[in-house]
Amino acid sequence: MIKRILKEVKEYKLASFLAPLFMVGEVLLEIALPFLMSFIIDKGVAKGDMKQVLFYGGIMVIAAFGSLFCGAMSGKYAAYASAGFAKNLRKALFHHIQEFSFHNIDKYSTAGLVTRMTTDVTNVQNAYQMVLRMCVRAPLSLICAMTMTFVINHELSMTFLYAILFLGVVLIVIMRFAHPIFLYVFDKYDDLNASVQENITNMRVVKAYVKEEHEIEKFKSASYHIYRLFKKAENILIFNTPAMQLSMYASIIFISWMGAKMIVGGTLTTGELMSMITYTTTILMSLMMLSMIFVMLSMSLASVRRIDEVLDETSDIVSPPHAVKEVKNGEIVFDHVDFAYNNDQAEPNLQDIHFTIKSGETIGILGGTGSGKSSFVNLIPRLYDVSAGTLSVGGVNVKDYDLDALRDQVAVVLQNNVLFSGTIKENLRWGDPDASDEELIKACELAQADEFIKRFPKGYDTYIEQGGSNVSGGQKQRLCIARALLKKPKILILDDSTSAVDTKTDALIRKAFKEDIPDTTKLIISQRISSLQDADRILVMDDGKIVDAGKHEELLSRCKIYREVYETQVKGGEEA
Numbered sequence: 001m002i003k004r005i006l007k008e009v010k011e012y013k014l015a016s017f018l019a020p021l022f023m024v025g026e027v028l029l030e031i032a033l034p035f036l037m038s039f040i041i042d043k044g045v046a047k048g049d050m051k052q053v054l055f056y057g058g059i060m061v062i063a064a065f066g067s068l069f070c071g072a073m074s075g076k077y078a079a080y081a082s083a084g085f086a087k088n089l090r091k092a093l094f095h096h097i098q099e100f101s102f103h104n105i106d107k108y109s110t111a112g113l114v115t116r117m118t119t120d121v122t123n124v125q126n127a128y129q130m131v132l133r134m135c136v137r138a139p140l141s142l143i144c145a146m147t148m149t150f151v152i153n154h155e156l157s158m159t160f161l162y163a164i165l166f167l168g169v170v171l172i173v174i175m176r177f178a179h180p181i182f183l184y185v186f187d188k189y190d191d192l193n194a195s196v197q198e199n200i201t202n203m204r205v206v207k208a209y210v211k212e213e214h215e216i217e218k219f220k221s222a223s224y225h226i227y228r229l230f231k232k233a234e235n236i237l238i239f240n241t242p243a244m245q246l247s248m249y250a251s252i253i254f255i256s257w258m259g260a261k262m263i264v265g266g267t268l269t270t271g272e273l274m275s276m277i278t279y280t281t282t283i284l285m286s287l288m289m290l291s292m293i294f295v296m297l298s299m300s301l302a303s304v305r306r307i308d309e310v311l312d313e314t315s316d317i318v319s320p321p322h323a324v325k326e327v328k329n330g331e332i333v334f335d336h337v338d339f340a341y342n343n344d345q346a347e348p349n350l351q352d353i354h355f356t357i358k359s360g361e362t363i364g365i366l367g368g369t370g371s372g373k374s375s376f377v378n379l380i381p382r383l384y385d386v387s388a389g390t391l392s393v394g395g396v397n398v399k400d401y402d403l404d405a406l407r408d409q410v411a412v413v414l415q416n417n418v419l420f421s422g423t424i425k426e427n428l429r430w431g432d433p434d435a436s437d438e439e440l441i442k443a444c445e446l447a448q449a450d451e452f453i454k455r456f457p458k459g460y461d462t463y464i465e466q467g468g469s470n471v472s473g474g475q476k477q478r479l480c481i482a483r484a485l486l487k488k489p490k491i492l493i494l495d496d497s498t499s500a501v502d503t504k505t506d507a508l509i510r511k512a513f514k515e516d517i518p519d520t521t522k523l524i525i526s527q528r529i530s531s532l533q534d535a536d537r538i539l540v541m542d543d544g545k546i547v548d549a550g551k552h553e554e555l556l557s558r559c560k561i562y563r564e565v566y567e568t569q570v571k572g573g574e575e576a
């Protein structure tokens, strides 16, 4: 797990090596200072030898500056390496998510993925920076300072072993209680982000239903939950400080008392005692640092696990080796296809679909909500894979195609299609980045979008706000259709994508399709019979199955479901 994450250090390996190296320099020089100090006292001050004071004082100044320089360099390289590592990690996550199939995406919540790319990556970045500096500094300071104290007086040094033992026990207890809370807290972050994201995306609905108070309460509760968890964790962590201070002051008191007795007995000098006390502080500070490192690492380990989970997810829909790169025509053959969103479902969502669509045919698809219409069309561009049977496009199994080649030829205007922030032109060029202005206009004329775009003061350069919030639902649908047309696909799928367009415009769009793109296979899902009745054939779906297929008149005479829908709509129309 950690190995996979560390692979993203990449070009920051050198900085990751220099940061701890400079840290070693800083610690070694820092450790030498109290030792030099003892020389000043014992060889200079005690004997009244000014030369010795100046000599060791000079060395101390050089060592102090060297230590400062090394510390600054270590800090610089650690910051550089950790920020670069986080950048690479975020990039790797983003790239990987782009390869996800709909199946993979269904597994994670959007908010969960966002938290992993932001909060979790930042945690790992902080932990990495700490590892590069503190994980070197703390143990190294500890070892060096302990060695020095043993060199000075090994009897007094034994005090530290007891202090370390005591602190170690406290640390283990703290970790045992705090770690599970940190693991849990990140899941709650997902909930908080989900609440924010849902609210902001659906702000219009929230306002329309005057649900602001309800949303505020929801946010408050998620936020309060995180606050409580952090408070709980911090309440445990806080024991670190008194434990640390207790051992520090107890050690200093004990060493001073024993040291004073030793000075009187002549087995220790004043300078040595001063160095011992300075080293005591260093040792105990290192222990404190180590305990903080453990806490931070345990927190970031939860983040590492969450990031690794995403990186470990393999896309179940990929292009095969030696994939077919050309879609010959728009023929679609469903050969006894079953499909289920989850493998452990008792009943598949689509059952035994056996149907052939000729290239250039216009197929209408009708059925109640949840009858499987979207699932049926989503299989064609391989947004999902069939669970049983085979599905071919242009005479080739869809699983044998290069994914990009297949999706370039199968344009889908999804039920909830979105526009991105940018001008109308930029949005349309998602369909074809090289399309000329004339081609853009032609596609918009076909989709009946040209007339309203021209009425905008900035025309095709009108800026579309995020999510297309400054155009109407019907206008957005027409722009999405135009964008799909620019791909010049062999198969065009409209999944209820004219639902917000008035019936007259809807009829004009269908007429344009018939006249201008006769060779494109068109699949039109709609709840409105008027949108489907001119189709070459209409599929009627119910409960994941095709219950009938035929022309409007045929279905009216023999298909009960179709007739009922028709009669409701005609009656509804007459009453209106």
Ligand SMILES: Nc1ncnc2c1ncn2[C@@H]1O[C@H](COP(=O)(O)OP(=O)(O)OP(=O)(O)O)[C@@H](O)[C@H]1O
Pocket (backbone or CB within 6 Å): 106, 341, 342, 349, 367, 368, 369, 370, 371, 372, 373, 374, 375, 376, 415
């Ligand atoms: N991503 C998904 N994960 C799990 N089940 C899903 C998913 N999408 C749809 N389903 C289920 O599959 C079944 C068919 O849904 P589908 O969206 O294909 O119906 P539909 O006919 O297009 O409905 P509508 O007209 O309301 O869009 C439904 O029972 C639905 O709950």
